Amino acid sequence: MKLAGRFALVALCVAILALPAFAADPLPSWNDGKARQSIIAFVEKVTKSGSPDFVPPEARIATFDQDGTLWAEQPMYFQFFFALDRVKALAPQHPEWKEKEPFASLLKGDVKGALAGGERAMLEIVMATHTGNTTEEFEQIVKDWIATAKHPVTKRLYTGMIYQPMLELLAYLRANGFNTYIVSGGGIEFMRPWTETVYGIPPEQVIGSSIKTKFELRDGKPVLVRLPEINFIDDKEGKPVAINQHIGRRPIAAFGNSDGDLQMLQWTTAGSGARFALLVHHTDAEREWAYDRTSSIGRLDKALDEAQAKGWTVVDMKNDWKIIYPAGKR
Amino acid sequence: MKLAGRFALVALCVAILALPAFAADPLPSWNDGKARQSIIAFVEKVTKSGSPDFVPPEARIATFDQDGTLWAEQPMYFQFFFALDRVKALAPQHPEWKEKEPFASLLKGDVKGALAGGERAMLEIVMATHTGNTTEEFEQIVKDWIATAKHPVTKRLYTGMIYQPMLELLAYLRANGFNTYIVSGGGIEFMRPWTETVYGIPPEQVIGSSIKTKFELRDGKPVLVRLPEINFIDDKEGKPVAINQHIGRRPIAAFGNSDGDLQMLQWTTAGSGARFALLVHHTDAEREWAYDRTSSIGRLDKALDEAQAKGWTVVDMKNDWKIIYPAGKR
Numbered sequence: 230m231k232l233a234g235r236f237a238l239v240a241l242c243v244a245i246l247a248l249p250a251f252a253a254d255p256l257p258s259w260n261d262g263k264a265r266q267s268i269i270a271f272v273e274k275v276t277k278s279g280s281p282d283f284v285p286p287e288a289r290i291a292t293f294d295q296d297g298t299l300w301a302e303q304p305m306y307f308q309f310f311f312a313l314d315r316v317k318a319l320a321p322q323h324p325e326w327k328e329k330e331p332f333a334s335l336l337k338g339d340v341k342g343a344l345a346g347g348e349r350a351m352l353e354i355v356m357a358t359h360t361g362n363t364t365e366e367f368e369q370i371v372k373d374w375i376a377t378a379k380h381p382v383t384k385r386l387y388t389g390m391i392y393q394p395m396l397e398l399l400a401y402l403r404a405n406g407f408n409t410y411i412v413s414g415g416g417i418e419f420m421r422p423w424t425e426t427v428y429g430i431p432p433e434q435v436i437g438s439s440i441k442t443k444f445e446l447r448d449g450k451p452v453l454v455r456l457p458e459i460n461f462i463d464d465k466e467g468k469p470v471a472i473n474q475h476i477g478r479r480p481i482a483a484f485g486n487s488d489g490d491l492q493m494l495q496w497t498t499a500g501s502g503a504r505f506a507l508l509v510h511h512t513d514a515e516r517e518w519a520y521d522r523t524s525s526i527g528r529l530d531k532a533l534d535e536a537q538a539k540g541w542t543v544v545d546m547k548n549d550w551k552i553i554y555p556a557g558k559r
Numbered sequence: 560m561k562l563a564g565r566f567a568l569v570a571l572c573v574a575i576l577a578l579p580a581f582a583a584d585p586l587p588s589w590n591d592g593k594a595r596q597s598i599i600a601f602v603e604k605v606t607k608s609g610s611p612d613f614v615p616p617e618a619r620i621a622t623f624d625q626d627g628t629l630w631a632e633q634p635m636y637f638q639f640f641f642a643l644d645r646v647k648a649l650a651p652q653h654p655e656w657k658e659k660e661p662f663a664s665l666l667k668g669d670v671k672g673a674l675a676g677g678e679r680a681m682l683e684i685v686m687a688t689h690t691g692n693t694t695e696e697f698e699q700i701v702k703d704w705i706a707t708a709k710h711p712v713t714k715r716l717y718t719g720m721i722y723q724p725m726l727e728l729l730a731y732l733r734a735n736g737f738n739t740y741i742v743s744g745g746g747i748e749f750m751r752p753w754t755e756t757v758y759g760i761p762p763e764q765v766i767g768s769s770i771k772t773k774f775e776l777r778d779g780k781p782v783l784v785r786l787p788e789i790n791f792i793d794d795k796e797g798k799p800v801a802i803n804q805h806i807g808r809r810p811i812a813a814f815g816n817s818d819g820d821l822q823m824l825q826w827t828t829a830g831s832g833a834r835f836a837l838l839v840h841h842t843d844a845e846r847e848w849a850y851d852r853t854s855s856i857g858r859l860d861k862a863l864d865e866a867q868a869k870g871w872t873v874v875d876m877k878n879d880w881k882i883i884y885p886a887g888k889r
Contacts (some may be wrong), residue, residue: 287761290736303682325589355721364645367887393886417807418803418807431617431807432804432806432807432808433738433763433807434807435807439804441742442800442803442804443796444796444797444799444800444822444826446825450829451799451822451825451826453799453800453803453843460804466773466774467774469781469783470772470773470774470783471772473694473772473783474747474772475763475805476762476763477747477748477751477761477762477765478762478763478765492774492781495776495781497772499780499781
């Protein structure tokens, strides 16, 4: 094929591929209402070339909180269930835990008693269960757990408790040229082993809290060892800091559900041009959980006030979502 | 257009676009030799579908050191020239610097004297010139400097001292589905303002050393303030740690030029499947600089031994590269 001929064909192909696809409903699990309409209006205006609100694809950055935004978070953050299962699995190697809090209470099944020690107890549990191994060993432990562990209330796999409407939203944004990032208070290495399969979000687009790691040669083989020392807490004021550190661009859209996401939404909407902020409001005690201003997990108080004052989109789970979890995924 | 018709056309287009492009030489500034051949052999085997060495595009991660690998680094790291220019620019606001080392020597043009204070002096200079402003202010300062500042020896713009053969290599890898990352000991926010224009590497694929930043609301407007506190040094053992933190996947190819890159090359080549490691050896005193085992900037000693022992590719700049800098870029 001659060069000019190939160029003409390529140009034709590009033109054909750019035709609008036959528009099946991109958000079938969303009821028609203000939330759904505001999402679609935003995506259409930033992707319409020639529009004053047009944003080039490389700047279409959307950041999503995870716990309570992409999957459920009650009655405790799911990563904490992982930590409890790890305490049980590791107990035979730690006979001293039988006498030592917070482990002694945990091993008796008394989570409340274990957490009476507050943040320090929580930190001790996380460090004992998340560190001391290599990054590769930890990845395998997470993969094994997430494939089999079930939620104590719903009896579903935890990955069966992701929100179907949010899955559709992620896919819709990506189909419109967005890069979708997770920006979670959860552990970065707790999420990365499965977010690509479950959400379509690859490891390099997952941002989270982290512990320090250390490079070592073991018998000439390099490993990264997970140290019992916090590196970064990706919550509240930490979220814009981590977004800047990892992405180096300000998102144009941000999605959260709690006061821990407020600063991410402030940072996102303070940029110039079209911006979008959304909060998932847990209003569905029947199909999921209902909680907001007084919940210790996923408290939504200041951010709800600010959403109302600034006109951010608030999803009413009970009325905006046709279903909560993916059908049949257990 | 009917659905089936559209699908058929799309399929045809995909097929046409998948035809091999007319193969112009992808590395025209590389002489034909072992280095060039080893690069092409690696890229061909990992991209050939059905080959036992095939690597899917999402796992084609290539990491590049910057100073001495993508651009020159003599007689000092270019970021240090930036710091010196900042000292001069900020001096009127700091009358005390006239009496205070290392600034007093710097302001008299005595760089050697200023650096007699060793690492502590260097750190003081970096902190005084890189912090105290917001991320947006700092970005603008870097953009203004990089657009105008010239190298004291070559009188070129610093961006005119990038290596043309490495530019071609970056483009060749990306054309073959690779994601090309910078992993540099230099400052992440010193690089991001210009790496996309100069190397085609977007901010989210730039990893570097960093200082801490802090989220603040100033008159209701969120900003990230740059604090005079080191966050992370992305050198030596730090490089695999940072790669894991930012990318969450192990590279399959890594490119460096000094002992500061050794651990990145070890980490990269220790993964399973086809792996590639390359060192740029500065052998050209005529067109650039010649230095290796005893240089204080960009020392290449242990890594050169390990490259020879393990059969990593070593680029001999004098003999492997037809040109060093891009023609006409000044």
